[in-house]
Amino acid sequence: MTSPAVPRKRTDKGAQTRARILEAAIELFRERGYDGTTMRGIADRAGVSLGNAYYYFKSKEVLVQDFYRRSHTEHLDSAERVLATETHVEARLRGVLLTKIETSEPYHRFSGVLFKTAADPESPLSPFSEESAPSRRESTRLMERVIEGKGLRTTPDLRAELPDLLWTYQMGIILFWIHDRSEGRKRTRILIDRTVPLVIRIVNLGSLPVIRTLTRRATAFLRELRDAREIPPTPAD
Amino acid sequence: MTSPAVPRKRTDKGAQTRARILEAAIELFRERGYDGTTMRGIADRAGVSLGNAYYYFKSKEVLVQDFYRRSHTEHLDSAERVLATETHVEARLRGVLLTKIETSEPYHRFSGVLFKTAADPESPLSPFSEESAPSRRESTRLMERVIEGKGLRTTPDLRAELPDLLWTYQMGIILFWIHDRSEGRKRTRILIDRTVPLVIRIVNLGSLPVIRTLTRRATAFLRELRDAREIPPTPAD
DNA sequence: CCCTCTGTTTGAACACGTTCAACTAAGCCC
DNA sequence: GGGCTTAGTTGAACGTGTTCAAACAGAGGG
Incomplete structure (x- = not known):
């Protein structure tokens, strides 16, 4: 089904962004706890916009x-x-x-x-x-x-x-x-x-x-x- | 201790306001559920300001x-x-x-x-x-x-x-x-x-x-x- | 080369819970 | 009556999570 012959760069990029956001979130959660971490802070550290974080994570x-x-x-x-x-x-x-x-x-x-x-x-x-x-x-x-x-x-x-x-x-x-x-x-x-x-x-x-x-x-x-x-x-x- | 001879109007008034806010809150909670109810809505129905609701209820x-x-x-x-x-x-x-x-x-x-x-x-x-x-x-x-x-x-x-x-x-x-x-x-x-x-x-x-x-x-x-x-x-x- | 489509990205905007400095009112003491 | 204190009240402002219309990017077809 999913042909590896055609590397869909898009999906890959998406996954990478997603991973970057999650990693930034984990770092901040560890540093400041749940309430101390803001979605804006996560987006900032991940180097993406606020809306983008919500594109990958519903909440x-x-x-x-x-x-x-x-x-x-x-x-x-x-x-x-x-x-x-x-x-x-x-x-x-x-x-x-x-x-x-x-x-x-x-x-x-x-x-x-x-x-x-x-x-x-x-x-x-x-x-x-x-x-x-x-x-x-x-x-x-x-x-x-x-x-x-x-x-x-x-x-x-x-x-x-x-x-x-x-x-x-x-x-x-x-x-x-x-x-x-x-x-x-x-x-x-x-x-x-x-x-x-x-x-x-x-x-x-x-x-x-x-x-x-x-x-x-x-x-x-x-x-x-x-x-x-x-x-x-x-x-x- | 608490002499009823001196009716401290203040306390009474406060208690009344408090009761009015709680009642408004209960009404709204019943009508719209917890998430559907806003603090502004509660204050409005109780006829008080938003800040006043917080004076009586911490959250x-x-x-x-x-x-x-x-x-x-x-x-x-x-x-x-x-x-x-x-x-x-x-x-x-x-x-x-x-x-x-x-x-x-x-x-x-x-x-x-x-x-x-x-x-x-x-x-x-x-x-x-x-x-x-x-x-x-x-x-x-x-x-x-x-x-x-x-x-x-x-x-x-x-x-x-x-x-x-x-x-x-x-x-x-x-x-x-x-x-x-x-x-x-x-x-x-x-x-x-x-x-x-x-x-x-x-x-x-x-x-x-x-x-x-x-x-x-x-x-x-x-x-x-x-x-x-x-x-x-x-x-x- | 342009058009289109789809996955991606943006930042402004919204609605909310909460805080706060300022204000009013009312009793109290001298 | 004139300050003093304390309870009560206000609304603007802040920071937040979340939404959304719009823009972008890049691949594919014509």
């Missing part, structure tokens, strides 16, 4: 999101290395969570802004929105890989819901991390170290006879909820 | 928060009635949660904006911040009253953590509610109906011998975390 928020996207892919890479090394679920889960907060560390300053926009249900950046489905899928898939590790004794129905549940757990950790002002993010590290064994223990308890029926009812409800989410309540289309 | 966000504060006190009232009637924990918890989403219903349109600002750790409106401690305290106290109901069999250490845990649970429900676009908020109602019995069941299981040690470790950690939060990491002062 200032999009700019910071593109910036943050790097962290997501970095995390996938780091998590990959963890999963290749660790065989026990507990170590796998802890590793995935720790790499998450470690790769996100450079963005901690902006996590407030990011989370702010993510919390708005209208925003396409909400973690529950259609647009962010791909990265959510990637994260739950990571959790699927995590629970392939040794040391997990569970029923098939709970196992099916586990990736989503662990994703929610991860979101909770991130929420804590955002508010964590301790040195070296120590508190979040402790939180992970302490809760990961508990989580695994609780999951393993789910197959106990006493709890079995409770687990079954809970998973049934979760499945119901999840399926209902998949099909949006569009009357006819 | 547009504060205006919407004052608006929302009504919902909080309404909820305390409604919850009071529920707690006076219902004796069983399950009914009490369900009642408190249902009245929460019902009293919040008029504000559902703005919940995105509210939550947005609440999510920012820098914001004094973050549910974890110092400033919002009073309302958080009120909510956890409500949960203390909830668990005074019949049908709860738990250990003292878990019981001590329960109000905070149930508050977190309520936050989760609210997060779901914010994103709930179903008619009559049906999905959130189902969520409450289904999860309340599960939550109570799980709490009651906490005193089972098999789980006892797990519960003890979890509550110990929670207490530790809570106490560490109370004392901010200020080195010397």
